[in-house]
Amino acid sequence: MLEVSVLKQLAGFRLDATFTAPTPGVIALFGRSGSGKSTLTNVISGLLAPDAGAVSLDGELLTDARRGISVPVERRRIGYVFQDARLFPHLSAAGNLRYGERRRRAAPTLIAFDEVVALLGLARLLPQKPWQLSGGERQRVSLGRALLSQPRLLLLDEPLASLDVARREEVLPYLVALRDRLSIPMVYVSHQFDEVLRLATHLVLLEGGRVLAEGAVEEMSLYPELQSIIGPDLAGAVIEGLVTRINSDTGSAELAVGAGTLQVSLREVQIGARVRLQLLARDVILATQPVQGLSVRNALASTVIAISDDEYGAALVRVDVGGAIVLARITQDARRALSLRPGDAVWTLVKAVSTRGHTFTLAPGS
Amino acid sequence: MNGSPDSAELEALRLSLEVAVRSVGFSLPLAVLAAWVLTRARFPGRLLLDAFVHLPLVLPPVAVGYVLLLLFGARAPLGAWLHTHFGIQLAFTTAGAALATAVMTFPLMVRAIRLSLENVDRGLEDAARTLGAAPLDRFVSITLPLMLPGILAGALTAFAAGLGEFGAVITFASNVPGVTRTLPLALYTAMQSPGGDALALRLAILSFALGLLGLLAAELLVRRVRRYLGG
Numbered sequence: 001m002l003e004v005s006v007l008k009q010l011a012g013f014r015l016d017a018t019f020t021a022p023t024p025g026v027i028a029l030f031g032r033s034g035s036g037k038s039t040l041t042n043v044i045s046g047l048l049a050p051d052a053g054a055v056s057l058d059g060e061l062l063t064d065a066r067r068g069i070s071v072p073v074e075r076r077r078i079g080y081v082f083q084d085a086r087l088f089p090h091l092s093a094a095g096n097l098r099y100g101e102r103r104r105r106a107a108p109t110l111i112a113f114d115e116v117v118a119l120l121g122l123a124r125l126l127p128q129k130p131w132q133l134s135g136g137e138r139q140r141v142s143l144g145r146a147l148l149s150q151p152r153l154l155l156l157d158e159p160l161a162s163l164d165v166a167r168r169e170e171v172l173p174y175l176v177a178l179r180d181r182l183s184i185p186m187v188y189v190s191h192q193f194d195e196v197l198r199l200a201t202h203l204v205l206l207e208g209g210r211v212l213a214e215g216a217v218e219e220m221s222l223y224p225e226l227q228s229i230i231g232p233d234l235a236g237a238v239i240e241g242l243v244t245r246i247n248s249d250t251g252s253a254e255l256a257v258g259a260g261t262l263q264v265s266l267r268e269v270q271i272g273a274r275v276r277l278q279l280l281a282r283d284v285i286l287a288t289q290p291v292q293g294l295s296v297r298n299a300l301a302s303t304v305i306a307i308s309d310d311e312y313g314a315a316l317v318r319v320d321v322g323g324a325i326v327l328a329r330i331t332q333d334a335r336r337a338l339s340l341r342p343g344d345a346v347w348t349l350v351k352a353v354s355t356r357g358h359t360f361t362l363a364p365g366s
Numbered sequence: 367m368n369g370s371p372d373s374a375e376l377e378a379l380r381l382s383l384e385v386a387v388r389s390v391g392f393s394l395p396l397a398v399l400a401a402w403v404l405t406r407a408r409f410p411g412r413l414l415l416d417a418f419v420h421l422p423l424v425l426p427p428v429a430v431g432y433v434l435l436l437l438f439g440a441r442a443p444l445g446a447w448l449h450t451h452f453g454i455q456l457a458f459t460t461a462g463a464a465l466a467t468a469v470m471t472f473p474l475m476v477r478a479i480r481l482s483l484e485n486v487d488r489g490l491e492d493a494a495r496t497l498g499a500a501p502l503d504r505f506v507s508i509t510l511p512l513m514l515p516g517i518l519a520g521a522l523t524a525f526a527a528g529l530g531e532f533g534a535v536i537t538f539a540s541n542v543p544g545v546t547r548t549l550p551l552a553l554y555t556a557m558q559s560p561g562g563d564a565l566a567l568r569l570a571i572l573s574f575a576l577g578l579l580g581l582l583a584a585e586l587l588v589r590r591v592r593r594y595l596g597g
Binding site (some may be wrong): 043047072073074075076077078079080082084086088089090099100104105145146149269 | 386487489490492493494495496497498499500503507508511512594595
């Protein structure tokens with residue numbers, strides 16, 4: 001458990017954040033630029049001392065301003081992957097990796113040098129100097145360096161933000177592999193929802209230095225403030241399902257979601273895999289009667305739970321699809337034409353191709 | 367003057383090199399410390415210390431030599447103490463010439479080192495902290511290597527400048543052949559002696575060559591280290 005409750009006054013900015021997140025797992029600190037994500041991360045790492053409050057990890061107090069407790073950064077065993085990698089320029093990639101390993105004190109070995117090299121694909125990079133590496137390679141070395149210090153918690157401060165899309169894809173799968181192979185809890189700072197979707201288990205939503213809400217990613221995807229941060233085009237419910245059938249010829253799979261079945265385009269999954277999907281609210285269609293002759297692969301019997309206006313003049317309808325909650329974004333005209341009210345029975349139509357899906361498995365034993 | 371003109375030149379050259387090397391050896395650790403304190407520490411009187419470190423740049427060298435004589439002369443308090451407790455005599459010795467040279471070249475060294483320390487990314491030190499490095503460890507393993515170009519530049523510039531220090535040396539250490547008569551002092555002496563023109567010219571050429579060589583070597587070495595650091 002990571003328990004944070006801190007106050008920090010900086011020039012023109014006030015951080016007043018409280019949250020409790022389960023460990024192990026990936027905790028996403030999510031919010032706009034300037035919402036206090038990095039400040040909060042620095043407080044957790046110990047690089048920044050809070051004016052008041054406390055930070056504790058798995059029951060151990062790291063900082064308690066009132067009792068004057070502050071474990072020095074170098075003894076916290078909290079790995080930190082910075083946005084700008086911060087590799088030591090006078091050391092080779094191998095030298096950077098060994099730096100933390102040599103200073104691990106009595107820390108138990110969670111992961112060995114060779115494992116890190118294999119897991120992050122670093123073998124070819126070992127003799128290189130940081131300036132000879134690409135941005136993505138630098139970030140991978142930085143990640144390996146933090147891991148080899150055998151941390152109990154890994155902080156990742158927008159590790160992909162300075163990379164272009166192609167380089168991002170060069171690093172993200174490694175982060176996913178880390179999450180699934182190791183049981184090191186991670187705090188992942190981001191303002192890209194697709195990264196959160198692929199990595200995080202828990203989401204802490206920050207705005208103006210305060211925690212607006214926190215919870216499991218599925219639950220938080222329904223939260224109105226999150227939608228206003230990620231925008232109407234990327235908003236949508238995140239649901240989890242179990243792969244029950246695969247049709248490799250057509251590249252589609254069937255998922256058990258709630259009490260029903262969802263057909264989606266998803267390649268490279270196996271039966272029994274846990275899959276997380278985001279159904280973009282703008283792509284979900286509601287019908288008050290059964291429809292026929294449409295190309296839509298999924299027509300699910302469901303019930304309207306709530307309807308709210310979103311800040312872009314449309315309506316956001318929350319529907320219950322056999323236990324799973326889905327969001328549909330429709331125009332006010334459509335809402336009036338269908339005269340939708342909470343409690344109404346509707347058909348929720350989801351195209352198999354309009355989902356953003358990621359296989360999602362947690363480390364065994366967690 | 368003793369010996370042939372040849373040996374007078376060689377002796378002056380040898381003495382100049384010895385004095386310059388010893389002065390750099392004296393002042394380098396202190397210069398790193400001073401640069402660190404002036405860049406990183408926040409305390410009242412920092413401005414005054416800064417001015418004090420730079421004083422030799424603006425003072426007449428003879429004045430610096432005179433102050434040293436007042437402090438470290440045989441009958442001066444510090445000089446007497448050093449002599450009775452450690453058997454060290456500075457005035458009128460090669461060590462004294464090195465001390466006078468060290469004081470004169472100190473600001474040059476501090477400036478170069480400080481510049482490089484200011485360019486060290488504090489973020490790298492923070493990264494080292496998160497990896498378990500305690501303060502002294504951080505300084506030795508990260509800060510110091512990254513300051514290396516500045517330290518080298520400072521040391522070599524001070525060395526090259528130290529080869530030619532005149533005023534402070536002659537005032538504090540006097541002009542003793544074979545002990546404190548370095549290149550500039552030998553050149554001055556030759557100019558004052560009848561028939562010393564040829565020797566003076568040779569010594570002047572030697573000084574030129576040495577200075578040029580020193581500066582070129584400094585530049586090349588610093589470039590190499592910078593390339594090594596990827597800057």
